[in-house]
Amino acid sequence: MMSHTNEAVCIKDLEAVAKNVMPSGAWGYYDSGAHDEQTKFDNANAFDNYRLHPRMLRDVSKITTQTSVLGKPVRTPLGVAPCALHKLAHAEGEAATSRAASKHGSIMILSTYSTTSMEKVIAQGSKDAQYWMQLYVYRDRSVSEEIVRRAEKAGFSALVLTVDAPVLGKRLCDARNRFNPPPHLRLENFMGPEVANSAGGYTPDLAWSKKETFGATFGANGDQSLSWENGISWLKSITKLPIIVKGIMTAEDTQLAIAHGCAGVIVSNHGGRQLDGALSTIDALPQVVDAAGDKIEVYMDGGIRRGSDIFKALALGARAVFVARPILWGLAYKGEEGAYHALDILQKELELTMMLSGTRSVDEIDESYIYQPVNRWVRYAPGSKKATGAQKKLLAKL
Numbered sequence: 001m002m003s004h005t006n007e008a009v010c011i012k013d014l015e016a017v018a019k020n021v022m023p024s025g026a027w028g029y030y031d032s033g034a035h036d037e038q039t040k041f042d043n044a045n046a047f048d049n050y051r052l053h054p055r056m057l058r059d060v061s062k063i064t065t066q067t068s069v070l071g072k073p074v075r076t077p078l079g080v081a082p083c084a085l086h087k088l089a090h091a092e093g094e095a096a097t098s099r100a101a102s103k104h105g106s107i108m109i110l111s112t113y114s115t116t117s118m119e120k121v122i123a124q125g126s127k128d129a130q131y132w133m134q135l136y137v138y139r140d141r142s143v144s145e146e147i148v149r150r151a152e153k154a155g156f157s158a159l160v161l162t163v164d165a166p167v168l169g170k171r172l173c174d175a176r177n178r179f180n181p182p183p184h185l186r187l188e189n190f191m192g193p194e195v196a197n198s199a200g201g202y203t204p205d206l207a208w209s210k211k212e213t214f215g216a217t218f219g220a221n222g223d224q225s226l227s228w229e230n231g232i233s234w235l236k237s238i239t240k241l242p243i244i245v246k247g248i249m250t251a252e253d254t255q256l257a258i259a260h261g262c263a264g265v266i267v268s269n270h271g272g273r274q275l276d277g278a279l280s281t282i283d284a285l286p287q288v289v290d291a292a293g294d295k296i297e298v299y300m301d302g303g304i305r306r307g308s309d310i311f312k313a314l315a316l317g318a319r320a321v322f323v324a325r326p327i328l329w330g331l332a333y334k335g336e337e338g339a340y341h342a343l344d345i346l347q348k349e350l351e352l353t354m355m356l357s358g359t360r361s362v363d364e365i366d367e368s369y370i371y372q373p374v375n376r377w378v379r380y381a382p383g384s385k386k387a388t389g390a391q392k393k394l395l396a397k398l
């Protein structure tokens, strides 16, 4: 419900406006999770299973959310997750998001499938703004390699390889709408002369001008044979940029990410858009943090709609969090100003939660500030009745 000043005061307000102003096909594409959307809803709802344990009389007159990510200082542990097609929300698309993220001091991860070229996006930010480039790996590796080269040259400081989408999840809404982006939008990261040439005619048209839908074409270009060896090791061999793997949900894969020399992992289920039935990310986070130790940085995304959600993720060991849909809703609401507003709402709510719980810096926010659900999802390793490390810790609390 919007206030009488017509200003969105919380992320739910932004969602309501976006739903109202966006065409239904575009809204459906942004909103939908896979299949019955269990995981999409779990992502947001699971935060409610964690409750706060606030401390009083701590002198909270000066607090800071300043932290560091990959060794570089950032104003806040709140960043922008990569999402395709920002121009579905607003004509200025990713350029507007870039200005908003830069002004806010938030890291922006740019989707390969952006509707504004990576060079234009990064040019919108201030010199000290941080940008990471999200990648998919294509059957034709030269397409991926060209994107890496352009990202290096343009000044992106890390690569985010999304690994949870060998094919696109089954999104009922998009299937019913046979969703395809409007023809005036272009996937500008595939339009550079280098990419177009080396890919032998891989043009933006490939994305949706054929009879296939956007989703089907995505699957046709992606490399389903991707593995730790032929994916991560290959990427490491062609770039010196730090590699962050996005879409990790287990301790096992975290160990593999460490073994393959990744700099970080993003605990993510793609906003519930891929494997419906996967655990919510806040519930998956502890096992990843456990497995990561201090060897690799752990970030998370999915379902963050309030500052207290960020607080809970930090308390469980995330170094930073990223949001996707709230930014798109902000963009649909008021372009750059709306995207900034989405970040500002979450930032101020995080600061409020910190003050009300007696924490003055991100470092201070740890497990001692929250109550965790116990005995919710337990998984035993194949063939073993013995609990693993993370489960033992949980069981010990019962």
Ligand SMILES: Cc1cc2nc3c(=O)[nH]c(=O)nc-3n(C[C@H](O)[C@H](O)[C@H](O)COP(=O)(O)O)c2cc1C
Binding pocket: 029, 030, 031, 043, 081, 082, 083, 084, 111, 112, 113, 134, 162, 246, 268, 269, 270, 271, 272, 273, 301, 302, 303, 304, 322, 323, 324, 325, 326
């Ligand atoms: C419309 C939309 C497009 C997305 N596009 C991408 C993408 O191109 N690459 C990617 O790695 N993740 C993509 N994602 C997933 C987000 O990066 C993120 O993992 C997820 O949406 C976070 O959950 P939230 O939307 O609840 O904040 C997309 C998500 C949405 C909603």
Ligand SMILES: CC(C)CC(=O)C(=O)O
Binding pocket: 084, 113, 165, 168, 214, 215, 218, 270, 273
């Ligand atoms: C279809 C992809 C290009 C974008 C994506 O990852 C998504 O829609 O979730």
